[in-house]
Amino acid sequence: MTLQTLSAAQRTFFEQAASRYQADLSADTAAQDYLRTRGLLPAVATFRLGVVRNPLVGHEQYAGRLAIPYLTPAGVVNLRFRCIERHDCDGHPKYLSQPDAGTNLFNVLDLKKDSPHIVVTEGELDAMSWSLAGVPAVGSPGVDAWQKHWRRCLEDHEVVYGAGDGDKAGTKFNSFLAREVKARALRLPLGEDSNSLFVKGGADALRSLIE
Ligand SMILES: [Zn+2]
Structure with a gap:
């Protein structure tokens, strides 16, 4: 088992990064447009989303990307960076992680919400979509x-739901979660993921999968 213990300096750095990129986003129409098309504009404050326009030292390679902080009761413990250009990300990764930062579960604040069930998704945007729809994820x-x-x-949690995407990898992810955490697989329509479903049908489109 790996437990990541962050130094005080790392914590301070992550907190500074999240705050700065949040401030960058508040004046950035391109990043706001991206979040609007993803239905995630209402998530900006809750999830402290940002955009890297004025990178901290060591973050230059994330310039122009959406900054997604990993929030915990103890503060920001990690950040990931998503490309928000309108293209298919040929030749560069859609997501970048900091090589020295370890791997964390996203949105652990939802674990403490009063709910008999919780959804597990493949990525941050999908988890935020469920959470905005009122279902902890x-x-x-x-x-x-x-x-x-x-x-x-x-x-x-009494029930854990696996919300893998509506594709082969998503089906595999759901099977994995069924073995690993006894998750019940949610059947997303072919070609959809939680976020695309949320964009098309709002909270109801997601909630109807579990109700
Ligand atoms: Zn890209």
Whole structure:
């Protein structure tokens, strides 16, 4: 089991980064437009979303990307950076992680919400979509990023739902979660993910999958 212990300096750095990129976003129409098309503009404050326009030293390679902080009761413990250009990300990764920052479960604040069930998604945007729809959700930063010890985070919930995308990788992710955390697989329509469903049909489109 790996428990990540951040130094005080790292914590301060993550907090500074989240605050700065949040401030960058407040004046950035391109990033706001991106979040609007994803239905995630209402998530900006809750999730402290940002955009990297004035990178901190060491963050230059994330310039222009959406900054997604990993919020916990103890503050910001990680950040990931998503490309928000209107293209297919040929030749560069859609997401970048900091090489020295470890792998965290996204949106652990939702673990404490009063709910018998919780949804597990493949990524941050999908988890935010469920959470905005009023259903607690956490996200693995990618299908292959799951860490064994995250299982224990989900033990208090009566029902865990796996919300893998409506494709082969998503089906595999749901099967994995079924073995790993006894998750019930939600059937997303072919070609859709939680966020695209949320954009098309709002909260009801997601909630109807579990009700
Ligand atoms: Zn790209």
